Amino acid sequence: MISRPRSYVGRLVVPALSILLALLVASLLIIASGLIGPEKKINLLLPLIAYRSLLAGSFGSLKGVANMIVAATPLMLTGLAVGVGLKAGLFNIGATGQVLMGGFTAALVGVRMADASPAIAIPAALLGGIAAGAVAGFIPGFLKAYTGAHEVVTTIMLNALSQLAISGLVNDVFRAPGFSFARTAPVGNAALTGIGGTNLHLGVLFAVVCIPLSYWLLWRTTVGFEIRAVGANPTAALYAGMKPRRMMILTMSLCGAFAGLAGAIEIQRLGYYPAVFGTSIGFDGITVALLGQANPIGIMLSGLLLGAMRAGAPLMQIQARVPVEIIDVIQGVILIFLAAEIVVRRIFRLRAPSAGAGELQTITRTYGEKVTG
Amino acid sequence: MSVAQPPPPLLQMSGITKRYPGVIANNKISLDVKAGEIHALLGENGAGKTTLMNILFGLARPDEGEILLDGKPVQIADPADAISRGIGMVHQHFMLIPVLTVAENILLGAETMANAVFLDRREARRRIIELGKRFGFEIDPDAKVETLSVGWQQRVEILKALYRQARILVLDEPTAVLTPQETVEVFAVLRRLAAEGHSIIFISHKLYEVLEIADRITVIRRGEVVGTRQPTETNEDDLAALMVGREVLLAVERGTSHPAEPVLTVENLKVKSDRGQEEVRGVSFTVRAGEILGIAGVAGNGQDELVEAITGLRRSSGGTVQLAGQDITSWDVRKRREHGLGYVPGDRQKYGLVLGFPISDNLVLTQYYHRPFARGVQRADAAIEKWAQDKIKEFDIRTPSWSVPAGTLSGGNQQKVIMARELSRELKLLVLDQPTRGLDVGSIEFIHKQAVHKRDGNTGILLVSAELDEILELSDRIAVMYRGEIVALLEGRPKANKEEIGLLMATGGRAHTEGSPNDTSGPSGATPDTSIRRETA
Numbered sequence: 001m002i003s004r005p006r007s008y009v010g011r012l013v014v015p016a017l018s019i020l021l022a023l024l025v026a027s028l029l030i031i032a033s034g035l036i037g038p039e040k041k042i043n044l045l046l047p048l049i050a051y052r053s054l055l056a057g058s059f060g061s062l063k064g065v066a067n068m069i070v071a072a073t074p075l076m077l078t079g080l081a082v083g084v085g086l087k088a089g090l091f092n093i094g095a096t097g098q099v100l101m102g103g104f105t106a107a108l109v110g111v112r113m114a115d116a117s118p119a120i121a122i123p124a125a126l127l128g129g130i131a132a133g134a135v136a137g138f139i140p141g142f143l144k145a146y147t148g149a150h151e152v153v154t155t156i157m158l159n160a161l162s163q164l165a166i167s168g169l170v171n172d173v174f175r176a177p178g179f180s181f182a183r184t185a186p187v188g189n190a191a192l193t194g195i196g197g198t199n200l201h202l203g204v205l206f207a208v209v210c211i212p213l214s215y216w217l218l219w220r221t222t223v224g225f226e227i228r229a230v231g232a233n234p235t236a237a238l239y240a241g242m243k244p245r246r247m248m249i250l251t252m253s254l255c256g257a258f259a260g261l262a263g264a265i266e267i268q269r270l271g272y273y274p275a276v277f278g279t280s281i282g283f284d285g286i287t288v289a290l291l292g293q294a295n296p297i298g299i300m301l302s303g304l305l306l307g308a309m310r311a312g313a314p315l316m317q318i319q320a321r322v323p324v325e326i327i328d329v330i331q332g333v334i335l336i337f338l339a340a341e342i343v344v345r346r347i348f349r350l351r352a353p354s355a356g357a358g359e360l361q362t363i364t365r366t367y368g369e370k371v372t373g
Numbered sequence: 374m375s376v377a378q379p380p381p382p383l384l385q386m387s388g389i390t391k392r393y394p395g396v397i398a399n400n401k402i403s404l405d406v407k408a409g410e411i412h413a414l415l416g417e418n419g420a421g422k423t424t425l426m427n428i429l430f431g432l433a434r435p436d437e438g439e440i441l442l443d444g445k446p447v448q449i450a451d452p453a454d455a456i457s458r459g460i461g462m463v464h465q466h467f468m469l470i471p472v473l474t475v476a477e478n479i480l481l482g483a484e485t486m487a488n489a490v491f492l493d494r495r496e497a498r499r500r501i502i503e504l505g506k507r508f509g510f511e512i513d514p515d516a517k518v519e520t521l522s523v524g525w526q527q528r529v530e531i532l533k534a535l536y537r538q539a540r541i542l543v544l545d546e547p548t549a550v551l552t553p554q555e556t557v558e559v560f561a562v563l564r565r566l567a568a569e570g571h572s573i574i575f576i577s578h579k580l581y582e583v584l585e586i587a588d589r590i591t592v593i594r595r596g597e598v599v600g601t602r603q604p605t606e607t608n609e610d611d612l613a614a615l616m617v618g619r620e621v622l623l624a625v626e627r628g629t630s631h632p633a634e635p636v637l638t639v640e641n642l643k644v645k646s647d648r649g650q651e652e653v654r655g656v657s658f659t660v661r662a663g664e665i666l667g668i669a670g671v672a673g674n675g676q677d678e679l680v681e682a683i684t685g686l687r688r689s690s691g692g693t694v695q696l697a698g699q700d701i702t703s704w705d706v707r708k709r710r711e712h713g714l715g716y717v718p719g720d721r722q723k724y725g726l727v728l729g730f731p732i733s734d735n736l737v738l739t740q741y742y743h744r745p746f747a748r749g750v751q752r753a754d755a756a757i758e759k760w761a762q763d764k765i766k767e768f769d770i771r772t773p774s775w776s777v778p779a780g781t782l783s784g785g786n787q788q789k790v791i792m793a794r795e796l797s798r799e800l801k802l803l804v805l806d807q808p809t810r811g812l813d814v815g816s817i818e819f820i821h822k823q824a825v826h827k828r829d830g831n832t833g834i835l836l837v838s839a840e841l842d843e844i845l846e847l848s849d850r851i852a853v854m855y856r857g858e859i860v861a862l863l864e865g866r867p868k869a870n871k872e873e874i875g876l877l878m879a880t881g882g883r884a885h886t887e888g889s890p891n892d893t894s895g896p897s898g899a900t901p902d903t904s905i906r907r908e909t910a
Contacts, residue, residue, distance in 0.1 A: 220751055220752055220754075221750045221751055221752060222741055222742045222747045222750055222751075222752060223750060225734070225741050225752060228730075229727055229730070229738070232727045232728075232729045232730060233723075233726075233727040233728070233729075235723050235724050236723070236724055236725065236726060236727050236738065237727075238686060238706065238724075239684075239686065239706065239716070239718060239724040239725065240706075240738045240739045241705070241706040241707030241710050241739060242707075
């Protein structure tokens with residue numbers, strides 16, 4: 001029996017509907033937020049006002065667009081950090097820890113080279129971040145391949161470990177004197193500063209290169225073929241003479257490198273590493289990767305979408321008096337609907353996909369599975 | 374009461390039509406089954422047998438047509454309704470709970486109660502024993518199901534249906550899991566049931582079985598009834614042609630083999646399972662270029678571990694494997710493949726294919742990394758596409774395009790993709806593990822032809838199959854595997870004796886061959902390593 005393969009349009013349906021549903025759910029919250037706002041009354045048009053100012057804030061001006069791209073840059077990278085892993089059947093929840101490792105290392109390199117020429121200092125710090133992220137990804141990859149320890153468990157533990165260890169180091173060993181709070185010395189010439197009066201910076205270039213690079217890697221190279229084969233069917237990959245263990249380690253290292261780069265960019269933009277570096281881009285990467293269907297092009301688009309919301313949120317807060325936290329709500333609800341694909345299909349009476357395992361299955365599959373080869 | 378009127382058939386299904394999106398699974402199928410009749414339903418995979426039986430058992434609703442029991446139209450709402458109307462189903466995969474006893478399994482869902490709270494176990498046991506006696510097998514109601522052989526488990530399934538007073542018994546490919554001996558025994562039970570007035574619908578695609586057991590045979594092809602035959606007025610060729618829609622060569626045309634130098638030499642090989650149990654216990658044999666060595670054996674006697682150790686998927690714990698004179702015991706999969714090892718795995722969906730990948734990618738799954746399919750690290754998509762189109766044509770893979778996922782193909786076409794990939798290389802040794810499991814006659818014919826063709830091209834072939842007929846059909850020599858050992862090495866066709874091999878498969882043949890060590894070995898020369906038989910047995 002021949003069944004219909006999943007078309008490209010079909011792949012877009014669930015993400016698009018998830019966004020739509022999330023906006024609807026958020027509308028209810030925005031309406032309700034009117035009650036605790038300054039006016040203390042229900043305004044049914046408030047969601048429209050909010051969404052309009054959200055759009056105006058991100059697309060309304062050249063500066064807004066620049067902000068959107070700057071906000072989207074790390075999200076695309078952490079999106080790749082999760083998405084490329086999904087292609088190999090790995091659920092990298094550790095982007096957060098990898099971001100911190102990357103950012104911290106970039107800061108250390110930056111501080112060291114603070115007086116070097118920016119042409120050397122900036123790429124050196126970025127590369128430091130990439131390398132540190134790769135190491136942070138290598139560890140769970142190695143543990144998974146040779147002991148079967150599930151990457152979800154190990155990366156969550158590593159997240160806590162990196163955060164506490166780095167924060168301890170910044171509070172103590174690397175603390176710069178003369179500041180009211182614990183932070184490292186400035187990265188000086190390694191800092192990523194705005195270009196042409198906008199917030200656009202050199203790091204954007206690196207991120208923009210990563211998207212086509214990972215697309216090329218996954219779909220045009222033999223290594224990418226192996227990554228995808230291991231992800232889709234590890235036993236068949238072993239049968240075909242591939243090395244699933246090596247591919248897992250390689251892929252996790254690569255994912256870590258993407259996240260490390262994201263961390264480096266964020267820290268070099270900030271100019272120093274603060275002891276309390278609360279960033280959500282690691283976990284946001286999960287939403288970006290799933291919304292983008294683990295496809296680099298999709299990740300770019302969903303990264304831009306979430307970036308636009310982040311960039312437009314301040315204007316929304318000013319114009320509509322809707323708290324920026326609503327963006328987190330929208331993002332969270334999108335994730336819920338993506339994860340509950342079945343629910344979305346029920347609501348819109350869509351037929352289930354006929355063939356091909358979705359990336360979401362990766363999350364629940366392979367638990368406790370011993371890897372050979 | 375009119376005496377002249379013959380009683381209506383016990384079951385009549387008339388004009389049954391069932392449509393699924395894009396397919397007509399059943400198209401105006403009519404089938405009648407008389408009391409006491411064994412009615413065989415014959416058809417290839419996907420012909421619509423299962424759909425028809427699901428309709429009978431209340432698992433699917435027909436779009437058109439009606440079902441009559443004792444001449445009266447009925448609507449079967451669900452399986453519970455079907456059971457209450459006296460229809461029993463024995464699935465190919467048993468629906469038994471291994472840790473419960475025979476009686477508990479039978480009672481489940483049809484509890485015989487002593488009062489509102491407690492089961493009447495004594496009465497249940499009595500009825501089970503009585504039923505068993507009536508149909509010629511004595512079963513211990515207190516035995517745990519997990520301790521029973523597959524053949525006995527099947528009898529528990531049959532008892533389950535009889536306990537629920539089934540008059541019509543549907544058996545879905547009942548012999549697929551049985552040894553030849555067990556098949557003979559189950560056939561005896563079925564005949565007894567029919568003699569007692571039960572009707573049996575026997576689903577199969579094994580022609581000789583159907584001819585042996587059935588009173589009438591209805592053949593279905595592409596959702597339609599293409600003929601009904603009496604066993605006396607037909608034969609295997611006729612049925613195969615009906616089933617497939619064209620002439621089919623059941624017996625592969627194969628000349629004598631011309632075995633040359635050894636391509637695979639296995640010496641005292643020991644292999645452990647994942648649980649650390651030694652499943653292959655010191656096996657030795659040789660496969661020569663240009664011959665097919667068949668390994669017969671009931672599934673689970675160490676064949677899987679043996680194949681995995683030869684192909685490199687599993688480490689051996691002792692002994693050596695040589696490929697064309699080179700010791701490959703410690704080589705990895707890729708190195709073995711590059712030295713001329715081809716492998717068609719037993720589990721084609723787990724090992725042989727990446728179902729979500731296009732056919733083209735699956736056709737290069739083992740060769741994607743070198744020319745012409747890759748240049749450096751870059752894939753050469755044009756070459757892969759061209760290769761895929763050629764292979765689809767050459768191996769007659771039925772697909773709308775090379776780009777559809779392999780998972781959308783039928784089982785036979787999936788196997789053709791694997792065969793195309795493995796056979797389209799210079800091979801010294803080809804390992805075929807269960808190459809036709811679950812396939813229909815047309816695909817089996819194709820795959821057997823390809824295997825013989827490859828043999829005649831001077832490749833050595835190691836054939837492992839739980840299907841004894843396949844072993845007999847193809848093998849130049851036959852090794853029988855029992856509990857991790859090779860208990861006999863015999864001449865293949867035409868000398869091989871099916872009963873003898875069946876017995877060896879079931880018992881290891883210790884009692885049978887003890888006194889006459891040479892009775893099974895062929896003429897010297899053809900079987901140079903017959904001595905191994907005594908060594909390992």
